[in-house]
Amino acid sequence: MPRTPRQDRARATVDAIVEAGFIALSQRGPAATTTRHIAEIAGVGVGSLYEYFENKEAIFNVMSQRFIKDTVAMIKPLTPTLVRMPIDAAIRTLLNEFKDFLEMNDGRYLKCVRHAMAVDFELHLDPLFQVLNEVIMRYLMSHPETLQIRRIPAMAYIGINGGIFAVIRHLSDPDPMISFDELADGLAAMIGHYITQELKEREALAASET
Amino acid sequence: MPRTPRQDRARATVDAIVEAGFIALSQRGPAATTTRHIAEIAGVGVGSLYEYFENKEAIFNVMSQRFIKDTVAMIKPLTPTLVRMPIDAAIRTLLNEFKDFLEMNDGRYLKCVRHAMAVDFELHLDPLFQVLNEVIMRYLMSHPETLQIRRIPAMAYIGINGGIFAVIRHLSDPDPMISFDELADGLAAMIGHYITQELKEREALAASET
DNA sequence: TGATTTTTCCGAATTGAATCCGAACAAGCG
DNA sequence: CGCTTGTTCGGATTCAATTCGGAAAAATCA
Structure with a gap:
């Protein structure tokens, strides 16, 4: 006990x-x-x-929780800055901050995160997903025109998952095919193009209705 | 020995x-x-x-390798069909096939894959990345106009990572915020919009050059 | 075929890490 | 200071991973 x-x-x-x-x-x-x-x-x-x-597992569990807590603490104060930026710059900034965070303390967190994920994949990650969803929601509020785009929950889900795992995998990859900057730029462009395209389609639709 | x-x-x-x-x-x-x-x-x-x-670990290792081998064997024969489809349909098809594959045998693979990933994240996954890159390359060959879009390697990297991990996470999530169809549709739309937007930008650029 | 060698299989014995436990030590409190 | 409660410790215990030596089965040989 x-x-x-x-x-x-x-x-x-x-x-x-x-x-x-x-x-x-x-x-x-x-x-x-x-x-x-x-x-x-x-x-x-x-x-x-x-x-x-x-038991030993329990130690790993609180380590995992502490890691997520620290990550959330790192992201939260960035929110006001991020929501003011163009979407692609915001994504690049966030990814770079995450990268630096993982590489802190001689990459301690990066080395631990894979194992931590294995122990439990869903439970401890939750607060991180929540805070990132929060960032996205605030972003959308600050740019009202983006509220008309479709599939916002799916895009949030994909963007968050894709972002987290792509970064972790990339940093773990001894010989990555692309540079980190290309990765960040790619994610930013992907989301950016999606939004642009959606806005155009919405606009065209609105025009045809009048 | x-x-x-x-x-x-x-x-x-x-x-x-x-x-x-x-x-x-x-x-x-x-x-x-x-x-x-x-x-x-x-x-x-x-x-x-x-x-x-x-040792015991070695058993897990060949399990992991067998899983990846089976996955590759599942994907390879799909290639000719996939390259003939519109991009969004191709992505949806691939994701659904992957889902069904993971849920085979009462979800045996799905239950194992998280642990397998933890054991080694980079090594055994490699053949899967290769075959998916192959699919993408063939797709691009079959649709020559897409060859002018930018950031193809980054998009492949993001699409593959995002696709694999988003599916695994979604299937493992006891209470996902979005349905699997929404996820697949979202990924398809994301890539689809990226390509559309890129082609438009290339086209505009070409027009301004003449 | 019978002898001989190679391959395969086994489970009791060993090893070492995880976990338990009770004695010893410190802190708060009257 | 005595008493109770919280804390630390490391040897003893437990249990899973791994080893080992020989028995059984198959293959090869004479």
């Missing part, structure tokens, strides 16, 4: 364990990350891990 | 082990899939696993 920490001392060990988890996972990979290792890096006895975590 | 099977009997056990791996993994998930389990389902002694596989 894992307990919740009451004293600062205990909260510090929990933090140290999670931090050690990130370090061990990024250094050795998931298979070679043992409880002894995590404990050693955290400067803590093995038994202590089980005071606050059900 | 794992050996390679010489006799038919041995090849049958190897097959049974891999098959059992798929069954165990889809029934119990990666964490609960033990070597005893796999051996039991395969109707084989535990020791036999290690006759032909370095």
Whole structure:
């Protein structure tokens, strides 16, 4: 039965364990990350891990949650800036920020994210999808003419999924066929062209109705 | 030292082990899939696993390779049909075939694919990327006017990644915001609009040059 | 065919990592 | 200070992965 920490001392060990988890996972990979290792890096006895975590998996879970929380915290403050930009610039900016974020701390997050995704694909990613949907909604509000385009939910779904996984895959690829800039430019152009084309079609439709 | 099977009997056990791996993994998930389990389902002694596989991971690896091989075998014969279709219909068809393929055998592949991806993200996926690139190249050849659009490599990269991961995520999502048809329609429209818009821009450019 | 070699199969024994547990240590509190 | 509660620890335990040595089956040979 894992307990919740009451004293600062205990909260510090929990933090140290999670931090050690990130370090061990990024250094050795998931298979070679043992409880002894995590404990050693955290400067803590093995038994202590089980005071606050059900098992090793639970440590990975809160690591995953913390990663998503940090990602959301990184994106949220960008919203006001993004909604003021042209769509293609906004997408490029967002992708580059995400890239830099993943490469922080010697790529620690990037190295961890694949394994984290494997542990649970749907659960922890949710807040990230929510905040990105929020960004999109605000964008649409700030550009009312875009509200008439079709398939907004589908485009959001595709754009978010495509964006996240394309970036992660690209950064993980030792020999990518295209540069990161080409990737970002491509995604931006794809969405940009979609919107342009939709607006034209709507316009033509409106004209033919009068 | 794992050996390679010489006799038919041995090849049958190897097959049974891999098959059992798929069954165990889809029934119990990666964490609960033990070597005893796999051996039991395969109707084989535990020791036999290690006759032909370095370790448990190696079993998962050939499962992953077999999955990709089956996927490629599913896609390849579709190529001639796909290249004759309008782009949006081609994309919808491909996505639906992929969906049906993943849901075969009571969703066995779908249940396995997440874990398989985690084990190695880049290596085994390669043949799938190759065959999809091949499909795209043939498509472009069959529709010469599309050869003048820009960012073809980036679009292929984004389309393939976006397509694969969007489908897997959607099928894994217990409560998706959009239907599968909306997803497929969205991807088709996104690419379709991109091409339309590009062709228009190329055309305008050509006209202004004369 | 019978002998010999190679291949295959097995499951008890070993190994090592994950997890448990109870003693020892610190903090808050009267 | 005694008492209760929270915290830490690392040896003991458990359980899955892997090894090993020999028995059974098939292939090859004389």
